[in-house]
Amino acid sequence: MELVINTYGSYLQKKDYLFKIKTEDKVFEISSTKISSILISTGAYITTDAIKMAMDNNIDIVFFNDYRTPYTITFKILRVQRKK
Numbered sequence: 001m002e003l004v005i006n007t008y009g010s011y012l013q014k015k016d017y018l019f020k021i022k023t024e025d026k027v028f029e030i031s032s033t034k035i036s037s038i039l040i041s042t043g044a045y046i047t048t049d050a051i052k053m054a055m056d057n058n059i060d061i062v063f064f065n066d067y068r069t070p071y072t073i074t075f076k077i078l079r080v081q082r083k084k
Contacts, residue, residue: 011045036060040061
């Protein structure tokens with residue numbers, strides 16, 4: 001499922017193993033295991049803890065501008081250990 005955050009002033013944060021989304025008048029919580037990607041527009045907030053949880057769960061984050069054009073995509077980089 002894609003989590004779309006496009007309401008001005010919305011706030012995405014981590015709460016235990018859940019993403020917590022706050023707007024002016026509502027609060028939603030959703031398990032990180034149900035999310036495949038996060039789409040977030042300008043004017044919304046995201047915490048670094050939420051970003052880290054997304055990366056730990058291989059959830060891509062796409063940031064959009066005011067014209068709904070993506071300008072940044074984050075994804076987890078897999079680390080390969082070097083042989084000694």
